[in-house]
Amino acid sequence: MTRFRSRGLSDSLTRSLMSMPALVMVAVLITVPLLLSFYFSFTDWRGSGFDANFVGIANYTRLFATPGFGRAVVVTLTIAISSTILLNLVGLGLALLLNRAGVLTSLYRSIFFLPMVLSPLIVGFLWRTLLDYGGIINQLLGSIGIPPVEFLGQPESALASVIWVIVWQSLGFNMVLYLAGLQNIPKSLIEASIVDGAGTWSTFRHVTFPMLAPVLTVNVVSVFIFNMREYDRILAVTAGGPGGSTQTLAYRVVTEAFSLGFLGRGSAYATVLMVSVAIVAGVLIYLLRRREKDVL
Amino acid sequence: MKLRPAAAIGRHVALFPFLLISLVPVYIMFISAFKTNADIQSAPLSIPADRLTLDNVISAITNPQLDIVGSFGRTIIITIGSVGLALLAGGMISYVLARSVRRSAVLLYVVLIAGILIPSQVLLIPVTRVFQFLGIDGTLFALIAYLAALHIPYVIFIYVGFIRSIPRELDEAATVDGAGAFTTYWRIIFPVLKPATAAIAIFTGLSSFNNFLDPLIILGPSGGKTVTTGIYSSVGQFNSDYGSVFGSLLVAVLPVMIAYFIMQRQFIDGLTEGSVKG
Numbered sequence: 340m341t342r343f344r345s346r347g348l349s350d351s352l353t354r355s356l357m358s359m360p361a362l363v364m365v366a367v368l369i370t371v372p373l374l375l376s377f378y379f380s381f382t383d384w385r386g387s388g389f390d391a392n393f394v395g396i397a398n399y400t401r402l403f404a405t406p407g408f409g410r411a412v413v414v415t416l417t418i419a420i421s422s423t424i425l426l427n428l429v430g431l432g433l434a435l436l437l438n439r440a441g442v443l444t445s446l447y448r449s450i451f452f453l454p455m456v457l458s459p460l461i462v463g464f465l466w467r468t469l470l471d472y473g474g475i476i477n478q479l480l481g482s483i484g485i486p487p488v489e490f491l492g493q494p495e496s497a498l499a500s501v502i503w504v505i506v507w508q509s510l511g512f513n514m515v516l517y518l519a520g521l522q523n524i525p526k527s528l529i530e531a532s533i534v535d536g537a538g539t540w541s542t543f544r545h546v547t548f549p550m551l552a553p554v555l556t557v558n559v560v561s562v563f564i565f566n567m568r569e570y571d572r573i574l575a576v577t578a579g580g581p582g583g584s585t586q587t588l589a590y591r592v593v594t595e596a597f598s599l600g601f602l603g604r605g606s607a608y609a610t611v612l613m614v615s616v617a618i619v620a621g622v623l624i625y626l627l628r629r630r631e632k633d634v635l
Numbered sequence: 636m637k638l639r640p641a642a643a644i645g646r647h648v649a650l651f652p653f654l655l656i657s658l659v660p661v662y663i664m665f666i667s668a669f670k671t672n673a674d675i676q677s678a679p680l681s682i683p684a685d686r687l688t689l690d691n692v693i694s695a696i697t698n699p700q701l702d703i704v705g706s707f708g709r710t711i712i713i714t715i716g717s718v719g720l721a722l723l724a725g726g727m728i729s730y731v732l733a734r735s736v737r738r739s740a741v742l743l744y745v746v747l748i749a750g751i752l753i754p755s756q757v758l759l760i761p762v763t764r765v766f767q768f769l770g771i772d773g774t775l776f777a778l779i780a781y782l783a784a785l786h787i788p789y790v791i792f793i794y795v796g797f798i799r800s801i802p803r804e805l806d807e808a809a810t811v812d813g814a815g816a817f818t819t820y821w822r823i824i825f826p827v828l829k830p831a832t833a834a835i836a837i838f839t840g841l842s843s844f845n846n847f848l849d850p851l852i853i854l855g856p857s858g859g860k861t862v863t864t865g866i867y868s869s870v871g872q873f874n875s876d877y878g879s880v881f882g883s884l885l886v887a888v889l890p891v892m893i894a895y896f897i898m899q900r901q902f903i904d905g906l907t908e909g910s911v912k913g
Contacts, residue, residue: 348815350815350816353815353816353817354731354735354816356817357727357728357730357731357816357817357820358727358728358731358732360723360724360727360728361724361725361727361728361747361787361791362728364720364724364780364783364784364787365747365750365784365787365788367765367784368758368762368765368780368781368784368785369750369753369758369784369785371761371765372757372758372760372761372762372765373753373757373758373761375761375764375765376757376758376760376761379760379761429653433650433653436646436649436650437646437650439643439646441643443647447650447654448903449899449903450654450657450658451653451654451657452899452902452903452906453657453661453892453895454657454661455906456841456891456892456895456902456906457845457888457891457892458844458845458847458862458863458866458887458888458891459845459847460845460847460863460866460867461845461863461866461884461887461888464866464870464871464880464884465660465664465884466660468874468877468880468881468884469660469663471875473676473875474877475663475667475675475679475877478676478679479679479680507656507657507660510653510657511657512906512907515903515907516907516910516911519907519911557910557911558910561910564752567754568754568755568756570756570848571847571848575871589754589756592756592757592759592760593756593759593848593852596759596760597759597760597852602760605760606760606761609756609757609760610757612754612756612757613753613754613757616752616753616754617752620752
């Protein structure tokens with residue numbers, strides 16, 4: 340064995356070298372940018388050269404004073420919270436229906452999952468076209484006597500439309516996760532509960548739902564975190580409008596930095612987004628993991 | 636348990652509206668791509684067999700804004716490049732982390748997979764600066780490296796879990812034969828990781844293929860278009876020529892849809908692997 344070793348590199352050096360490519364990529368393309376983003380948020384950087392002047396917390400005070408910021412926070416949370424609730428409620432409901440749909444289960448599963456593999460931007464454009472004032476949805480509503488709706492023209496309905504598109508696209512994903520969770524519950528547990536005289540609802544409430552606790556954690560955390568960064572579908576469906584009413588924090592980052600050229604201010608938005616995501620992730624994971632221990 | 640036919644029928648009745656909501660928009664995109672604007676407006680759901688047209692699809696394919704050949708070519712290079720690089724670099728470090736019992740390795744693992752939480756928008760502003768500094772801004776290589784770096788935390792998350800379930804005796808047998816860690820990983824461990832590799836490739840591949848904002852910003856106006864940025868420039872502005880919009884969207888999603896219909900199970904398992912593991 341020593342004979343082979345002496346010819347090659349030492350084991351610990353080999354292992355360090357094997358880790359190197361990933362560490363360098365993460366350091367240069369994730370860690371350094373993350374720190375730079377934090378640094379730039381305290382500068383007036385406009386993007387030409389390195390002429391970034393330190394301006395202290397000016398970007399943040401300015402940020403908190405603009406109505407656009409508060410609105411972006413509210414829109415971000417509205418989208419994240421409502422899509423989390425809807426995707427989990429409907430996803431679980433569909434999974435319960437599908438769990439015993441027999442031979443058709445996998446067909447249904449494939450159909451519900453389809454939108455998930457499409458590009459969010461393209462799904463957004465598809466729905467923008469369908470929801471357009473003169474578009475197909477209004478055409479179909481008209482044929483059953485319902486007057487046209489301004490889905491994308493009013494702030495509230497535009498926000499609801501964005502949430503609808505997110506739910507439409509991601510539903511299959513959450514449904515499949517719940518379905519996998521349901522199929523992992525031992526049949527004997529459910530049968531025992533029914534033998535004990537528990538009804539369908541009572542079995543669900545006291546056996547099935549508690550057993551799904553780990554799946555619920557994953558579903559809630561992943562949907563919440565990923566929808567906090569929503570950008571593509573908003574751009575495609577409403578382009579942030581009308582009147583900025585569907586702009587999220589992630590949307591503001593891109594607009595401030597790349598459309599308006601205020602890289603310092605964009606970085607301040609980015610820092611707020613990053614900190615909010617970290618806090619939400621931490622709190623959600625802590626609470627839901629604790630809940631898992633309580634119910635299981 | 637006995638299956639009650641009434642309950643079974645009830646299930647299908649309850650599922651039916653959701654099935655329609657999932658399918659009808661896709662159906663409308665498909666048929667409208669082959670209809671005239673007049674037919675789309677007057678009878679959105681019907682298929683007028685005698686008036687179908689290829690004009691929408693042809694204009695999408697020949698649209699220089701969409702640049703179909705170039706944009707698909709670039710997107711495929713970016714997808715294969717970023718997935719390959721992430722699997723290569725992420726796989727080796729996963730092996731090292733999974734086989735180390737040191738506290739520092741555990742800590743590094745936790746820090747690395749926390750990277751899954753970071754939204755790309757947070758990194759995009761400074762990362763363009765980093766690429767300028769490296770002299771590779773606006774290149775496909777820069778985009779490939781960035782996407783691979785974004786994939787690495789996820790790759791590590793899946794691989795480390797998987798490698799830990801492989802008995803160490805397998806490594807030790809290779810070590811006795813004189814193989815170092817590098818050889819052991821590539822010859823012995825990597826082949827066993829095939830299901831994990833497939834799941835990661837599908838997840839990261841779709842995410843690279845469908846990505847929009849990263850190529851838009853990193854490639855910039857002169858770096859060439861991908862499928863999504865091409866679609867953005869061709870149908871991005873409000874457009875009431877529905878036929879041509881549906882034609883462009885169909886051309887853009889068709890390859891992914893065909894792949895999905897051939898390998899539904901792999902797609903579904905691949906995309907949910909990380910969450911089922913979690």
